[in-house]
Amino acid sequence: MVARVLLIGGYGNFGGYIARALAPDRDVRLLIAGRSRSRAEAFVRALDAAHALEAHALDIDGDLDEAFTRARPDIVVHTVGPFQRQDHRVARAAIAAGAHYLDLADARRFVCTIGELDEAARARGVLVVGGASSVPCLTAAVVDHHLPGFARLDALDYGISAAQQTNRGLATTSAVLSYVGKPIAVLRDGISRTVHGWQDLHAVRYPELGWRLFGDCDIPDLDLFPARYPTLRRIRFAAGHELKLLHLGTWGLSWLVRLGAIRSLDRHAGRLLGLAFLFDRFGSGRSGFHMVLSGEGPDGRPKRVRFFIVARSGHGPYIPCMPAILLARKLARGDLDRRGAMPCLDLLDLDEYLGALAGLDITVHREPAHA
Structure with a gap:
């Protein structure tokens, strides 16, 4: 059939x-x-x-x-x-x-x-x-695969870095912009704390791709994983643009939302997406996913696993x-x-x-x- x-x-x-x-x-x-x-x-x-x-x-x-x-x-x-x-x-x-x-x-x-x-x-x-999709399907699959190698899993730190030269639609852009600068509840130090979308600016060095910038994002894992992996004390998911200039621009806009100067960026998604397309010639078709799992190994020593996926040719x-x-x-x-x-x-x-x-x-x- x-x-x-x-x-x-x-x-x-x-x-x-x-x-x-x-x-x-x-x-x-x-x-x-x-x-x-x-x-x-x-x-x-x-x-x-x-x-x-x-x-x-x-x-x-x-x-x-x-x-x-x-x-x-x-x-x-x-x-x-x-x-x-x-x-x-x-x-x-x-x-x-x-x-x-x-x-x-x-x-x-x-x-x-x-x-x-x-x-x-x-x-x-x-x-x-x-x-x-990637969250929570891929992210949980990565954790579940490596979990038997930990006596205790304490922290997950992971994210997605988009390629500049990739198909990206208005809906995806609007979804991301909807939480830029907005409060997000996350697990930090074993308790719920508040961060803000696209802030907590940090960099991750990828194989092949070099350094990429990231900021906090809101995803289902932030509710699902603390219950699924009860020893967790910290979880951070972040996303970022390939081009550092665009990432820093979005980070700057996040402060305008956080401070109340702009109510929300998603209503400006069309204009911001059009602006981003103007920078395509400065980017590539290479995107990435990373996850760092930290905790204690079976031998009682601190353990960390770094997992990366690198996509080229716009296949991300x-x-x-x-x-x-x-x-x-x-x-x-x-x-x-x-x-x-x-x-x-x-x-x-x-x-x-x-x-x-x-x-x-x-x-x-x-x-x-x-x-």
């Missing part, structure tokens, strides 16, 4: 990566959906696929019950952000239609409350997954898209029997995740050492 996979935002930034990965799959019939039917039709015409493709007009703020009745999906993949401004109406409509649901949400509350749909999802026999966006791709394939083939609603945890392990990136211009670097 071929599964009908409805890809909402299928001609968009992340949706396009997922579509190109799933289209050749013989177990998948891809349905490309978005607010513009003409754009969906144009994207479909340019895509090589194992089965006939369909284009659908669909607005996530519109009548989803009618749209899903028309599309008849077996699996819904929701890529349309920013999720910071959304509730779970798309997931609820998918459940009502008897379809599995995956999203690429990075919004803290959105992902952490997806379990509220668990009873409804189980009643319909479907899987509902929030955050099928495949990393956050990979969980949705892998889970859609598993569901289409009947290889995943989990049901209910949950954040994207314990569904993919690190070896499976990294194995799916093989063939892309992506390299993994590991630096285990005693502190």
Whole structure:
């Protein structure tokens, strides 16, 4: 049986990566959906696929019950952000239609409350997954892989550095800008403390990439991980621009928000994104992910593990898209029997995740050492 996979935002930034990965799959019939039917039709015409493709007009703020009745999906993949401004109406409509649901949400509350749909999802026999992306799927997979090597895990310090020359959309930009300068609750010294988005300016030296700048960001892990890894006393997630000038510019704007001179930067996302594009010729297509795990080793000595992913040739966006791709394939083939609603945890392990990136211009670097 071929599964009908409805890809909402299928001609968009992340949706396009997922579509190109799933289209050749013989177990998948891809349905490309978005607010513009003409754009969906144009994207479909340019895509090589194992089965006939369909284009659908669909607005996530519109009548989803009618749209899903028309599309008849077996699996819904929701890529349309920013999720910071959304509730779970798309997931609820998918459940009502008897379809599995995956999203690429990075919004803290959105992902952490997806379990509220668990009873409804189980009643319909479907899987509902929030955050099928880098956070919390990849980040938890990295921790789980290295956790057996620690007698006690004390701290996680990690982040994502974007490539300047990469496809980046308005929704992603708006999502990031929504918390720049805003207060964020984090675990520091074993208690909840407040930091501010894009502040706590710091640098990390990457293999191949050199020094990249970072600032604090808000993600689901900040709520999920202290409960998942109860010995943690500190967790920091940060993000940054490849170009230091742009990063420092955003850092400066964060102070205007924090001090109340600007209410929020996300309302200026279009202009700031346009400005960022002007600097593309000064950047590259190289992005990175890093995680530093610190604690105590089995021998009682302090232990630290440094894990890096370096993506070149603009292949970085495949990393956050990979969980949705892998889970859609598993569901289409009947290889995943989990049901209910949950954040994207314990569904993919690190070896499976990294194995799916093989063939892309992506390299993994590991630096285990005693502190």
